[in-house]
Amino acid sequence: MRYVDENKIVRMLAGRFGARNSSVIQGIGDDAAVVHPAGSREYWVITTDMLLEDVDFRKTWMTPAQLGHKSLAVNLSDLAAMGAEPRYFTVAIALPEDIEPKEWILRFYRGLSALARRHNAVLIGGDLSRSPLGVQISITALGETFDRRIIRRAGGRPGDLLYVTGTLGKAAAGLALLQQGSTKGRNSREQSALRSHRTPEPRCEVGAWLARHRFASCMVDLSDGLSMDLPRLCEASGTGAEISGPLLPLFPASRAWGCDPLRHAVHGGEDFELLFAVPVRRAALLEASYPARYPRITRIGRLCRGSGVNWTPHPGARMERLDPSGFDHFRRQVVTATFPALRHPG
Ligand SMILES: [Mg+2]
16 A cells, blocks of 8 residues: 655646746745736735644644634644745635534634634635535635735755744644543643644734735745654755754643653644744744734744754754654545545555
């Protein structure tokens, strides 16, 4: 049995079917597409994401309201990773027969709308259907640039310093609790980890602020984990990277329920934090002017010549290769060990 690599499929699609049109500023292969409609002052940024029951979530682990929040959050996070501000979105939902649609949809939209309001994103349409295979959600979100400033995955240079927002590995620590059967959380730290997993906060303000002030040379959001998403940033920028384990902003509380905070920070997915690079000459100004009301940022390493990611796991440890083993949708699943439909026979 061979597993299909998501990166490879995206590259194949971009090569065979990707648009070559002067109004497309950024096509397939970044966090979102960027287009310049004729006559528009600004660029429009477009992204789409699916959430599937038993692949991306379990119904018993999340309320419809939390699922509504998360479905929109993953899309807004991709807009944030381009430096765009959210504007509009559409929602397509397919529900199985055993769900009473009216009540479920009302609760789903309550969670989704609360997040949308906070980010000035406006619902403008969608579709509703029946599903033979559990709950399926697909959201498309549109964002707008400021002064046509976007931050791509490409654009980083050797020497640029790498930063992340927030805390890494907290969503994975929340998922671990759910897998252990703890859905409520016994204290504030467990509840905080569960919140990170169920209702992640997209870093829209930070992304837009970085674009507006031209601090970041490249950026990606951490959906599949640092060990998967950093190589994507490096490949697009044509660089390698070196990061330091001791510098990573960990969530050490998860040790209490048997997690390895460093492992989760590196390989755990769904943190939806931003990972970006800043030219050395701009780093001091970034750190001095970064708004205190935003989630903290932490310098974790730098881009370098060559390719691939190396890291020092512990203080004083030798630099070693960081192998990707984050969450690849086509290789492994977050909530189920196997899902035969996604396996490629051969
Ligand atoms: Mg992304």
